[in-house]
Amino acid sequence: MNETTQQIRAAAKRLLEEGRVDCVIGYAKGTVPMQEQPYFAYTPEEAENLVWTGFCTNNLANFLIRRSGRNAILAQGCVSRNIVGLIKENQVKREDVYILGVHSPGMLDAGKIKAEFPDKVITEVEEDGEEIVVRGRGFEERLDRKKVKRNNCYTCTHRNAVLYDEFIGQEGPQTGGGDIDNVAAPWESLDPDQRWAEFESTFKDCIRCYACRNVCPLCYCDVCFVDENNPQWCGKGLEEPDVFTFHILRAFHCAGRCTDCGACESACPVGIKMRTLTSKLEKDIRELYGYQPGLDLETPTPLTVYRPNDPDVAE
């Protein structure tokens, strides 16, 4: 068990014992390898189930929405930025949440690890510093951690929680080392036909399970536009125009709000790269409005305010 896990458990136990919070939201070991699950610890004993590994890819901020009582929540950089966003959007009250900030070492991509062992079944993955140990029936191999990180974690700019009541362990390096501008909006250099071809091939396998929407802390509408029947904005089947409409609008709803936490891609059962769209929006918002979501509680989200000198005021 790593040091951070121990510190998280100790902090969670203390908060629950002192009665400062009703619940600590964190991660517990998943029922399958390489996928930790969100976990709600209500008692000091339950706090012993909390873990911190490279597979904590769910965005816990999602669970603060419509939640009653006082909750403590474990938050790495992206999650804390989403909490800031939820507070700004009046979905969460700052005083109702106790944020346990933590430094993210960059989370791992289970898909990439599986791809390294195409014909084998992985039963356990252990992290050992900058390496991971992958085990299965009859094999054990070490991989460089850097090689199998999630794409969004390479270009992360805020690995430490930006808002917290207590920091677990030490703050670490802020960036993942990569430059987002080298990978954001990958289709920008293509012509319209090539762009459409890329878009089609990226999203055609979608089965509309809505996992990407459900794990996203930005998606909290009472009735999502794809679920609405009257009016029905978008067909509910697997016809391509409907599938594409869902993805275009899902992404657009994230404009100026997405923190590139990568939960959508991690949750997708068919490996769709939604960040091809969200990274374009993130880049546009950053370049046109000089804004990065969720860094402070004061700056208003660009698309919620009007300024006469907005770059997109029609001529």
Added chain:
Amino acid sequence: MILKNLLEYIGIEPGRVHFSWISSAEATKFQETAKEVVSQVRELGPAKRLVKDIPMEAA
């Protein structure tokens, strides 16, 4: 602009989608914009992307 950029980014032809801010008092601007939209879209021809064919009997 953000939405237009996104649509063009995924391959919707430039000129297919237009956004404009027109006040209810700006009749002339509305007329001019409508003309411009029609001529540009006509030039592009029928849309082939994001088009769903619904059979007449089902509609």
